[in-house]
Amino acid sequence: MDPIRIGIIGGSGLYRMDGLTDTREHVVDTPYGPPSDALLLGKLDGVDVAFLARHGRGHKLIPGQIPFRANIYAMKSLGVQYLLSVSAVGSMREEIAPLDMVLPDQFIDFTRTREGSFFGNGAVAHVALADPVCGALRSVMAQAYADAGFADIRLHDGGTYVCIEGPAFSTRAESTWYRSLGAAVIGMTNMPEARLAREAEIAYATVALATDWDCWHPHQVCVTAEIAIGNLQANAQRAQTLLGHAVRRLAATWPVSAAHSALSSALVTPPAAMTAEVRARLSALLARFL
Ligand SMILES: CSC[C@H]1O[C@H](OP(=O)(O)O)[C@H](O)[C@@H]1O
Numbered sequence: 001m002d003p004i005r006i007g008i009i010g011g012s013g014l015y016r017m018d019g020l021t022d023t024r025e026h027v028v029d030t031p032y033g034p035p036s037d038a039l040l041l042g043k044l045d046g047v048d049v050a051f052l053a054r055h056g057r058g059h060k061l062i063p064g065q066i067p068f069r070a071n072i073y074a075m076k077s078l079g080v081q082y083l084l085s086v087s088a089v090g091s092m093r094e095e096i097a098p099l100d101m102v103l104p105d106q107f108i109d110f111t112r113t114r115e116g117s118f119f120g121n122g123a124v125a126h127v128a129l130a131d132p133v134c135g136a137l138r139s140v141m142a143q144a145y146a147d148a149g150f151a152d153i154r155l156h157d158g159g160t161y162v163c164i165e166g167p168a169f170s171t172r173a174e175s176t177w178y179r180s181l182g183a184a185v186i187g188m189t190n191m192p193e194a195r196l197a198r199e200a201e202i203a204y205a206t207v208a209l210a211t212d213w214d215c216w217h218p219h220q221v222c223v224t225a226e227i228a229i230g231n232l233q234a235n236a237q238r239a240q241t242l243l244g245h246a247v248r249r250l251a252a253t254w255p256v257s258a259a260h261s262a263l264s265s266a267l268v269t270p271p272a273a274m275t276a277e278v279r280a281r282l283s284a285l286l287a288r289f290l
């Protein structure tokens, strides 16, 4: 099978892509177990992509149960070099209103229960994560927003995404504190997803769809899942339009990203010093070193 260079991970409210053609399901297992669901392979605007519903079709996985390592490993095994993620988020800023789009450039990770690395157990690497979002991919997303010509929704290019463990939403005190840390948006899924993508040398960027005001705002209603999913559904078609433009732009240039060589300066254990089991477990990630 030819490599599929673009992966799309759909979050809450985005469990399939209407614009995908020539689709086929790809059921796969990985050294980290099965991904959230079967991947859907197909063409988006004529470009090969692999789509995965982060919470599974039917939304069955809470954020802490998402098999992040299996999801990223499955994408890597297909040849994915660019990962576009779609996420519902709460707004933490007055200027970001529900239905606005945000392209985060930073994350703060408050998750507690998740396997956060492919490394350990016989192989050590320390990837650089100062800039966890690929700048080139983010700028492709920003250009795609301009291509789409949405008249009625705003784009905020940049901002910090605070990732909480969930599945409960935040307390008012937490929400106020996250704001004081500089948060622009809040969600429950982009970590460790972004970090694992970096370890897998996949360029990563998220389009975050603001769905609510979380619970810090003195004059706005507090978030509920019903509000968040309702607003996400109102924006799901626009998200897919944006992705179509992004995929077309990506395929025109295939920008080189620092993420694509992240392990060059990060891998501490020489592959020759790894056991056969470790090399097999990490084979999709370390192929270029083996
Ligand atoms: C249903 S609202 C809370 C839910 O939505 C976000 O998920 P995703 O990033 O996959 O769109 C948030 O992180 C929570 O998992």
Ligand SMILES: Nc1ncnc2[nH]cnc12
Pocket: 088, 089, 090, 091, 164, 169, 170, 186, 187, 188, 211, 212, 213, 214, 215, 223, 228
């Ligand atoms: N307010 C919020 N907090 C965490 N995750 C969210 N996803 C959508 N809205 C959210």
